[in-house]
Amino acid sequence: KRAQERGAKVICVDPRFTCTASKADLWLPIRPGSDMALVLAFINEIMHSEKCATDFARQYTNAPFFIDEEGTGYQLRQSMMREGGNVELYPAWDEAHDQLIYWSGDWQNTAGVGGPKAFQWLDEAGNIVADAKPALTTPDGKGREIEGKTYRTSWDILLEHVTPWTVERAAEFCELPADKIREAIDTYIAASPHACFTRGQKVEFSINTSGISQAFTIMMALAGNFDSKGGQNIGREPATGYDSFMFDVVPNKEGRMGQRRKETAMNIKKLSVCQNTGYQQILQADDATGELREVTQNSGGQVIYGQQGGFGAVTTKAMAQGDPFQIHGYWQQTSEPILSIEGGKEIIEGFKNLDFFVNVDIFMTPSGELADIILPAAHPNEVDRVEWAHSGHGYPTSHTYLIRQPFHAPLGEAKDDMDICFEFAEYMGVDMYWKDKYEFFDYMVKGPETLPAELSCASFEEFRERISVTGVEMATVKGAPKYETGFMRKTSDFRPGFNTMYRGNKMGSVYRFPGTTTPDGTVIPPHPQSDNGKMELWSEDLLLYGNGP
Incomplete structure (x- = not known):
């Protein structure tokens, strides 16, 4: 409401006339289940507009990468092009120098790749091309011939995929007036890169929603709204590297496992x-x-x-x-x-x-x-707490390591849940490793030795003074978006780019095993193990699971 008073526009996409819809500048009562048609129309209009974030697409997504459509179906590597080629090198065309260049991945650090050459554009001789300008598209979008074969880019394929999804076609699928859809798209594009998109649970908290989640991500990326003021905060786990450890029910301090926990783990089958x-x-x-x-x-x-x-x-x-x-x-x-x-x-x-x-x-x-x-139990507003306010929906606190502080002391006989647990554990003779929650909080906020000093706190009280350890403060500390400063990398190598899942023969083994034959007779091509740090408009992970990339 305050944003609207300052001139912001609010668009609500919901079949129901909700409270938000009643106050929105534009309400799109979409036909349930037709959201993908609407978002494809958004992507189509964005890709054909002058405000499309092409620089972001070139540098931080796999849009310029060639795709081995007729062969493995994977992103093309030098190893697929020629005998003895490197699995970590992804070819693209350099518009600045009219030459073939390679994006250097960094997983296996083999054959001269890795170190200072990782996550860089290299020429055929392996030299870094600092001023490379990778081409998003090929001539007429039909492909470029490389060593006797023709390949299209990820951008070419995406553009071909979304172009048929016009505003008029989306209007038919969504049962919405075409002029209202166009108004929504124009409003979003005009506000970008300062437009924030919040997805609702109903379009993705159900079966078979990987595709629309990916489409939302592509829409936000190509509109240029990632880590921009008024745009999307990019969610990730705390940079401490203690993501799961910090919020384990009974954390294992320095690898210790108390005797009671050990006995429970050994006998869990009969105890459960x-x-x-x-x-x-x-x-x-x-x-x-x-x-x-x-x-x-x-x-x-x-x-x-x-x-x-x-x-x-x-x-x-x-x-x-x-x-x-x-x-x-x-x-x-x-x-x-x-x-x-x-x-x-x-x-x-x-x-x-x-x-x-x-x-x-x-x-x-x-x-x-x-x-x-x-x-x-005390109310959440009556207790101290270290919070991992994780949410994938683009709120400013997404995956941000935060503090909750009390408005006042607990009323009556109420106690903090954690105090109850610590007192009960002491009474039962259970080793909690820490004497109370504050000693535990001190351990949590300090983080591992590898954590940069500006992201570590000596104690919970220092943390109280600083409010936030990761998330929004990262961009302030480094003065740049997280994907430029390396804080999006879960490996904590702090290289610019995004986190890429480790892929290999273990990936998705329940469903597909590269190099073997599935029950329907499909042979899964051997898959290279690599990490390129790019946001994937064309998803190799989804392909490996048998979905459309």
Whole structure:
């Protein structure tokens, strides 16, 4: 609302007339399920507009890379072009010098690639071409001949793909007026590179949504809105490299595993209520031969922190029916299964079978009414906390390491959830490694020795003074977007560019194993292991999983 008062335009795409739609400058009541048609029209108009972020596309995406369409289907490497070629070199055409150049990847550091030559444009002799201008397209978009074969660029293929998706065609699919779609696209392009796009959960929190998520990313990239003021903040994990460790339920300090945790891990199968769940038949490739065979997979269950999916159902069964064993004691913390998990009536009957039930919560819930003891939890605004406010939706706090501070002390008998856990652990004789949450916070914010000094804090109190360790502050510290300063690289090598997934024979082995034959007779070409640091408009990862790239 405040942005609108300053002149910002708000576009709402939603089948329903929501609160946001009622206050938006433009509401597009799209036909449910037709979002891809709309975003393809956006990309089409952006690519044909003068404001298309072609410089970003040249330098930070794989748009200039040639694609081996008729062969492997992968991004072209020098190793595919000739005998003895390097797997880490991606060819492109240099408009500045009218020559073939190669983008140098940096995974295996072989054959002269790596070190200062990694993530650089090189000529045929291996010299760095500092002023290279990689061509986005080939002559007439039909391809360029290289050593007897014709190849198109990733840009050529994308342009061909989206060009048929005109505003009029999208209007037909989306059941929207064409003039409204055009108004929305013109508004977005005019505001770029200061336009922020926020995707809703309904278009991607369901099956088969990789494609539209990729399309959203392409739209934002080609409009030039990444890491720009008023544009998209690029989400990534904390640069400490402790992403999963920091938020583990029981962190392993310096590799230690307490005896109680060790015994639990060793006996988790018989201790877990999920021991009879999660089995499914899958095709799995043999690591040595690549031969696919049908095996029974247990997709979770025997993990210390419970089942990855369906945990509520199996816990209900154990409480109510004694299968696989009868639960006698139950500790529940800020959760309400009666209202949020299937089978509410059976859950109530299961609670009645318990000998002892402790409920930790802010509110008196239906579960709490059945508990033997209520431990009142403090409100989130009454406690100190190190936060990983992770979200992939482009908010300024996306994947940013933050602090939460109390407005006032907890009221009444309420206590911080963490204080309750630490006190209970001490009473039970469980080694938590740290005496209290603040000692744990100190350890979290310091980070590993390899962390740059400006991103590390000596203590939680220093952290309190600085507010943020990563995320938005990174750009301020370095004075440039994160993809230019190297803070988008999960490997923490701080090279400019993006994080590229490690790909190799282990990648996607459940579905596709490079070099072997799938049940339908398709032969998967051997895939090079490489990392080029580029945002992929043309996705090799999706291709490896059997989807359109």
